[in-house]
Amino acid sequence: MRRRRQQGTGAVFVALLLAGCVRPAEDRADADFGVGVGEAGGATFTVAGGLASVRSIERGKLVLWAQAPVLSIDVALAPGATAVWDITLLNAMPAAELTSAEATGVTDGGGPRPTVKIWTVTFDATTDAATIEIGPPDWRMIDPFRFAYMTDIQTGIDTVTDLYDRMNTDPDIRFVIAGGDLVERGDRDELVLVQEMLQVLDVPFFSTNGNHELWASDSDWEQLVGVRNFHFVFKGAHFSFADSASATLDPSVYDRLEPWLEQARDEVHVFATHYPPFDPIGIREGGFRSRKEAAKLYSMLAAGNVDALFCGHIHSFYAYEVAGVPTYISGGGGADPQEKLDGIGRHYLTVDANPALLRLDDVGIVRIED
């Protein structure tokens, strides 16, 4: 009888054990592979790398949200498929052009804002497969360019346009990359609001997710934004994004990261994620849940000659180096509580990339006074 009573203590421990989760990001990593595919009117569109989410598709109309400055879209056309398509690209590069060797006609319909582009694409009735490429005309030119980095908007959603307005005054910024935590509670309406606020910004905004996006349904991110783990190349510089919203990368993401690192070993490579793998204030433990995993990630990034790691989660600014990889924490998007006593406040970073010289020339901090 007494032994049975002792089982109460054991049951509590078992509950704690079961609460553990070895691969909390697995489902999200798997979901990346379903992004960027849409089918209607006998046509199937597949965005390479899942670099755009299909916001809507119906016969003759396709709306995408871009997660990269350059897109390659494979089109499979069944016999009798709709031949004329209006393609709307949200979160587009302002100077983006659409080209397709297989299309018989492409009409640029402009767009209501710099980051919204509309084209009408016509295929020949005999065409069964085509490739569409969308990007600014200079995207293959290996020359210097600037991008911005920010993260952790959360409760600062109502005032984030202060940052966007400042960014708009800098014509050199080609796009913004972000490390997530765009929302506070993560429901769909909040994510929609984040994207409405982005209408103020004159350049596109590419982001992985953070831990605050986990409040919501995973599918909201996939439908409204797209992939979480992705890689693109712009002007010879590589950008890799990884979902660390659970203070870890899923093991399958490391498998995807390896070829990205190999591909960019001798070129400029920027890595963006949400959590800092190591919190520079170690006693705070604001980094990955396993320090060994953090060391493993840095070891990989160092072997791949990554030029910088950008992250957030901590609502302040830190610049430090691990394994020779310059690391920047920039959590200045306006989230409360901001780290106090640091003299930082709301901010974003500007990064000058120089792919021809295989380096980042400068990382600057732009502070927004409240």
Added chain:
Amino acid sequence: MEGTRKRGIGVAAALVASLVGPARADEPKIDLEPDPGVLSTLAAVVPGFIVSGTGTYVAGDKRAARGIVKVQLIGLGVAVAGGIPMLATGASRRTTGFTMPLVLTGTGLFLSSWIADIYGASTGGREVGPFPAPKLELTLGYAYVPDPQFDYDHFAVASADFRRGAWRATPSAWIAMDDDVQRLRAEAAWRFRERPDGSFLEAQTAATVHRHGDDDFEVYTGEVSILARYDLAQLGRSLRGSFLEAGLGLGIETYAFDDDLFVSDLPLARAAFGWHLRRGEAQIYYDHRHDEVVGGLGLGTTFDGPYGHFGAQASYWLTDRWGLEAQVEVGSVYTTRLAIKWGLP
């Protein structure tokens, strides 16, 4: 079930009232044998999480209930004392060194009081005391660590305890059998306060080398900490045979990559609830370390990252010379360790 919950809440309220008010004249002056049961255990689990001591109160051990709720309130107070400034400063780099130890210690006491209440409410206390540790103890075992982040699954684990008076030295090794990973550690401890009931205060220091050959990094750690054990029988009869442990310390880690070093401080905090066995002891614990093979706990929620790991371990001497040890931990990975041990009394 609803009735049980209501009764539990009522008992919890009565317990708080009895704690803050004067002792009643009809309250017995001597401890009565507690009457543990299913109801008291349930009361300890559900309302007991909010007001620890509810279970032992229902079991009739008001003295233990008072002691437990005091531990809980102290834990809550310490956690709040650290948590409020931590939140107010946004976990500032300038204050975390002060606030984090308070949060960890307070939370550890808070949770331990809950577990202690469950123990007391379900057992009524057990007439068993600490089993003497041998002067020399050698342990050899196997650990299963199926961490999907790394190539290893299997470790050979060995350790030795050399005890002389208040001093102890413990070298240990974790060697992966299917990967180029080794963790070597040397620990020394000085037990500067000790009582016959097993309570003690111990200063510890340790040096650790953790090598991940295939991943091209090594970690060198130096650390100091204080570990305290308190015999809970002093709080009431329901807690006979159990103890509380709390530890706090600081480590400095140096990560050595191919050409670079990265230095980080490492918070050390541990809270455990343990109970004596006839020839050994068992513990369930929380350990804040993020640097061991088990890593920190991931709950798949928005709050992952800062947690350490939970574990349970038991040690039992089958004879005067031979014994067994078992441990399970959950952090970034579930680990299981089984070992045989040999001791020289």
